[in-house]
Amino acid sequence: MSMIDVQPAASGMTMTPPPRKRRIPGWAVFTIGTVAVVLVLAMTSYLTGQPALTSSSTMQNTVTLGLPILLCGLGGIWSERSGMINIGLEGMMILGTWGAAFGGYHWGPWMAVVSGMICGALGGALHALATVTFGVNHIVSGVAINLLGAGVTKYLSTLIFQPISDNPRDSPPIEQFDTFSAPGLSDWLGDLEKDQRVIISDVAGLLRGLVTRVSPMLIIAILLVVATYLVLWRTRFGLRLRSCGENPVAAESLGVNVYFHKYMAVIASGALAGIAGAALVLGSSPSIYQEGQTANRGFIGLAAMIFGNWRPGGTLAGAGLFGYADGLRLSATPEAVHALLYSAVIVVGLLVIWQLYRRKWTSAMFAAIGAIAVYALYYFTDELPQEFLPYTPHIITLVVLALAAQRLRPPAADGMPYRRGEGD
Structure with a gap:
């Protein structure tokens, strides 16, 4: 051993660890991301002459179509934070639409929300019984719940709705929630939107979509996002639940009832998926249950959860992204x-600059090739094929997940089988 090796210890000096980098708060990341998205959309709207990209009608459709995705994503957070994979959210959401x-x-729209929540929770309880108590594979049970949800609602619709509506696939129309707008603010933002000023009108249009014809379902969803964060990250119950998803054996050794917390998490997951189904029914026009109404939104909700790294704020951002893609398709032209595509070019171009700043030359090169390819597709085509438009949210889901895969960190014991007493 050389003198250099022993000198710090001999002289009484202690080696101090390098200072840790300060982590940017989640709310700051969310705010910066929101501002960046608005600027990209505003720039695209100005350069392409498509004001519908930031119109209030597009934002209203985004909220309506994004709410079911958001609520399903929150359900996924509850389940998977406890270590339970729940791809049965689609089936629980179907049960929620019928309920x-x-x-x-x-009994009216408020009971529609309650009934949808109860039906979804029943699906969650069945999934918990199969996986937690009987040890059924999570994926197998989830697939079974999806099939069961579609089959049960079809049977119940034929039994109960057909005599009323003369249609086994649809329910009779139900009463919608009364909507409200911010008095004065909505009209002022509408005037700014009509002026077509760069950035100002874009921001006004997006904000007007959030304060015009607001449904109580939006308020409920926002409260559930906040409640999910507070319960799971700021309470003892939430800490114990999340410990079951990280290391259930260690949690059990500390006195945590792992089975109880997993049951509560999966039932809450189903209840949130059921509320998502209610939001889908109440947000449609007319407000009815229809066979196949969910259109795989439960799976897109799972994608939003993964995009958000199993956290409520990130899931909100993912739901907004997927809801925007679907809302733009309905409220605007092809x-x-x-x-x-032009927005994608701008985003990938910014990614190239960031990778160059970090001196990751290979990643920057591949990103630049991608930007050139997307721009070529935009430049040499006038519009996307009509057959492509209904699948826009699904394609965006795949692209976003592929780009976000490297930064994801799921719960350590997510999907792993667990039996009581394994640590003994």
Whole structure:
């Protein structure tokens, strides 16, 4: 051993670890990301001449279509933070749509939400019984719940709704929530939107979509996002639940009832998926249950959860992204959807600059090739094929997950089998 090796210890000096980098708060990341998205959309709207990209009608459709995705994503957070994979969210959401139609038809829109929540929770309880108590593979049970949800609702619809609506696939219309707008603010933002000023009108249009014809479902969803964060990250119950998803054996050794917390998490997951089904029914026009109404939104909700790294704020951002893609398709022309390719070019171009700043030459090169390819597709085409438009949210889901895969960190014991007493 050389003198250099022993000198610090001999002289009484202690080696101090390098200072840790300060982590940017989650709310700051969310704010910066929101501002960046608005600027990219505003720039794209100006350069392509497509004001529908930032119109209030597009934002209203984004909220309506994004709410079910957001609520399903929150359900996924509850389940997977406890270590339980829940791809049965689609089936629980289907159960929620039928329950919402049944409760709404008999007792009004508030009971539609409650009935949808109860039906979804029943699906979650069945999934918990199969996986937690009987040890069924999570994926197998989830697939079974999806099939069961579709089959049960089809049977119940034929049994109960057909005599009323003369259609086994649809329910009779139900009463919708009364909507409200911010008095004065909505009109002022509408005037700014009509002026077509760069950035100012874009921001006004997006904000107007958030404060005009607001449904109580939006308020409920926002409260559930906040409640999910507070319960899971700021309470003892949430800490114990998350410990079950990280290391259930260690949690059990500390006195945590792992089975109880997993049951509560999966039932809450199903309840949130059921509320998502109610939001889908109440947000449609007319407000009815329809067979196949969910259109795989439960799986997109899971994708939003993964995009958000199993956290409520990130899931909100993912739901907004996927809801925007779907809302733009409904409220704008095919040319406006085509303009999203230009937004992709801008985003990838910024990614190239960032990778060059970090001196990651290979990543920058591949990103630049991708930007050139997307721009060529935009330049040499006038609009996207009509057959492509209905699948825009699904394609964006795949692209976003592929780009975000490297930074994801799921719960350590997510999907792993667990039996009581394994640590003994």
